[in-house]
Amino acid sequence: xxFLRRQVVTAALTANAVRPLPGYRAGxxxxxxxxxxxxxxxxxxxxxxxxxxxxxxxxxxxxxxLVLAAASTLGLVFLxxxxxSVRQDAEDSLVEALGADFEEGLETRPTPADLAVPxxxxxxxxxxxxxxVHVERDIVYHESAGRRGMLDVYRPAEVPLEGAPVLLQVHGxxxxxxxxxQQGIPLMQHLAAKGWxxxxxxxxxxxxxxxxxxxxDVKRAIAWVREHIGxxxxxxxxxxxxxxxxxxxxxALAALTPHRREWQPGFEDADTxxxxxxxxxxxxxxxxxxxxxxxxxMRDGFLGPRVLGRRWEEDPDVFEDASPIxxxxxxxxxxxxxxxxxxxxxxxxxxxxxxxxxxxTSRSSVVYAELPGAQHAFDVFPSIRSQHVVxxxxxxxxxxxxxxxxxxxxxx
Numbered sequence: 001x002x003f004l005r006r007q008v009v010t011a012a013l014t015a016n017a018v019r020p021l022p023g024y025r026a027g028x029x030x031x032x033x034x035x036x037x038x039x040x041x042x043x044x045x046x047x048x049x050x051x052x053x054x055x056x057x058x059x060x061x062x063x064x065x066l067v068l069a070a071a072s073t074l075g076l077v078f079l080x081x082x083x084x085s086v087r088q089d090a091e092d093s094l095v096e097a098l099g100a101d102f103e104e105g106l107e108t109r110p111t112p113a114d115l116a117v118p119x120x121x122x123x124x125x126x127x128x129x130x131x132x133v134h135v136e137r138d139i140v141y142h143e144s145a146g147r148r149g150m151l152d153v154y155r156p157a158e159v160p161l162e163g164a165p166v167l168l169q170v171h172g173x174x175x176x177x178x179x180x181x182q183q184g185i186p187l188m189q190h191l192a193a194k195g196w197x198x199x200x201x202x203x204x205x206x207x208x209x210x211x212x213x214x215x216x217d218v219k220r221a222i223a224w225v226r227e228h229i230g231x232x233x234x235x236x237x238x239x240x241x242x243x244x245x246x247x248x249x250x251x252a253l254a255a256l257t258p259h260r261r262e263w264q265p266g267f268e269d270a271d272t273x274x275x276x277x278x279x280x281x282x283x284x285x286x287x288x289x290x291x292x293x294x295x296x297x298m299r300d301g302f303l304g305p306r307v308l309g310r311r312w313e314e315d316p317d318v319f320e321d322a323s324p325i326x327x328x329x330x331x332x333x334x335x336x337x338x339x340x341x342x343x344x345x346x347x348x349x350x351x352x353x354x355x356x357x358x359x360x361t362s363r364s365s366v367v368y369a370e371l372p373g374a375q376h377a378f379d380v381f382p383s384i385r386s387q388h389v390v391x392x393x394x395x396x397x398x399x400x401x402x403x404x405x406x407x408x409x410x411x412x
Contacts, residue, residue, distance in 0.1 A: 003055045007068035010048055013037045014075040020344050020375070024294040027344030034344065035375040039383040041079035042122065048072050082373035083384035087115060090392035093369040098399065105399045115391055117384055125382045130189040132157055136232075137181075141224040142217060145204055151221060152180055153232050154188045154198040161233025165240065165401045166225060167191055168218075168274075169200045170254075172245030172377070175214050175307045176206045183244055186382050190390050191397070197234035199225055203250075210309040211322060214246075216263050218254045223270035238404055240276045240397055244379060245346060248282025252324040252354075255333050276334040276400050278393055281376050283346050284354040287312065287319035289326060294347045325354045332362035336396050338389060340374025367396060 017037040020030045037044055052069035055061065094102060103109050134157040142149030155161060169184035180200040188198035203217035226236045243251040257263065258273035286303055288296040299319065304311050312319050320326050335358060339351035348370065355368040369392065371378065371385065379386040 001062075003051070004062050004065040004068075006051060007048075007065040007072065010044070010072045011068045011075075014044070014072045014079070017041070017079055017375075018075050018373075020342050024297040024347075027294075031344040031376060034342070035377055038079055038083075038342075038373065038375050039378060039381070039385060040125070041076050041083065042384065043125075045073065045076035045080065048076065079373060080384065083388075084117070086371055086374075086385050086388040087391075089371060090369050090388060093367055094392065094396060097365055097367040098396075102399055103395070105402050106395065107398070107402060110391070110395065115388075118382075118387055121382055122384065122387070128185050128189065128381065130193060132193040133189050141201070142220050145202075145217065148202045148204045148209075149217070150180070151199055151201040151224070154192040154200070155233060156192060156195060159195065161195065161197060163235045164195055164197050164233050165238050165397070166229050166234040166236075167196055167198045167397070168221060168225060168239060168241045168251075169198060170203070170218055170241065170243030170247035170250045171200070172243060172247040173205075174302070175211070175246045178205075178246070183247065183377075183380055184242065186379065186386055187242070187390050187393060190394060194394070196397075197229060197232050199229070206307040207309065211307050211318070212263055214307075215250055215253055215257075215322075216265060218250045219260075219264055219270075219272040220267060222254065222272040222274065223264070223267050226271050237408070238401065239274045240278065240400070241274045242278040242280065242393075243282075244280035244377060245282065248279035248346075249284065249324065251277050252279040252282055252284060252335070253322065253327065255335070256324055256327040256329070274333055275404055276336070276397070278336045278338070278397070280338045280379055281340055281343055281346050282324070282337075282351070282354075284323065284325045284350045286322040287316060287326065289320070289323060290350060290353045292347050292349045292353075295350060325350070325357055328354075328357045328361045330361055330363050332358060332364055334364040334366070334400060335362075336367040336369070336393065338369045338371065338393075340371050340376060340378050342373055343376045345376040 013033050016030050017034045020034045048069055133154055136153045138150045141151050169188055171178040171180055171183045180202045192198050201221040204213040225239055229236050241251045241255055255274050255277035261268045285295050288299045299312055337351055337355050339348050341348055358366045379389055
């Protein structure tokens with residue numbers, strides 16, 4: 001019976017990862033197991049096959065459990081295949097937006113080995129150590145915010161830098177939890193090992209600090225980078241910004257609203273523009289302007305009472321100002337938007353409509369990768385999917401960096 005129970009649980013978790021229950025409320029309950037099984041599908045597959053093989057050779061076989069194990073195996077193989085397909089999906093997105101010859105804009109084209117799945121690293125996905133990268137932690141950028149006003153700087157451990165491109169990482173967590181050392185680590189380690197300077201930032205959290213404290217802090221961090229990153233080998237004239245979930249929202253919003261003085265208290269004249277943004281599974285509509293039902297439920301049940309501290313009916317302008325989709329102008333910077341098709345927490349419809357607005361309005365390039373089978377938070381730790389995403393972002397940002405250097409006449 002123990003084997004049967006294990007297989008019932010495994011089959012249910014696998015089915016939830018293959019096809020999460022739709023709807024805002026159901027998604028809150030099904031997200032975590034769907035995300036974990038989806039990103040750890042190879043590990044769950046290995047355990048399931050080993051468990052079934054051991055049971056099949058035992059004295060008392062449970063056919064029902066073996067049938068469930070076979071069904072789970074098929075589902076997990078399907079999930080692994082979806083994760084591996086991200087390499088081609090991301091490639092197609094880059095080619096669609098940038099042209100088939102975009103890799104000619106790279107200093108060095110990636111080899112097949114560069115783009116292959118790093119299976120050895122994925123054996124222990126939660127052990128995220130990178131000896132080639134040095135991290136300077138808890139640097140103060142906002143003195144009055146305590147630990148929420150600190151950031152970390154990632155850069156190569158042994159290679160001195162000068163004029164290196166810079167990436168600012170904004171963590172997620174529903175604007176109310178999370179830390180700078182919990183998200184974006186695979187991407188920052190990968191880029192820092194290749195010569196970038198990466199900055200991971202904390203910011204004040206709701207409900208203790210209500211909106212717009214969060215976007216104010218992100219803009220303050222951008223201003224800090226502009227002023228101080230040269231001391232760490234970075235180029236203050238080139239800044240990319242990224243983040244996932246709430247961090248994706250803040251990255252997109254900050255990128256679209258440079259020099260918005262009311263969100264720069266005490267540093268109104270600082271340059272808070274960025275050259276490019278790469279938001280992951282972000283929330284782009286606080287106001288419910290897209291008409292997506294899940295967005296309206298999030299607005300009324302969470303964003304209003306917990307983050308903004310007011311109801312939409314009382315002050316719709318605040319919700320609209322906080323919505324990246326309503327801040328798109330023709331001067332928007334280049335963007336690479338990524339979203340999972342099975343995202344249970346941030347509806348993929350928001351990303352589609354955000355990209356549609358960008359492409360209709362912005363004069364800059366817009367790349368959109370919608371990842372089949374991907375849940376929210378697909379990039380938190382190394383997995384098949386996240387490694388392909390990291391490599392796609394690597395190629396996009398290096399392409400963008402070299403385009404920027406060519407435009408500004410600087411030596412590449």
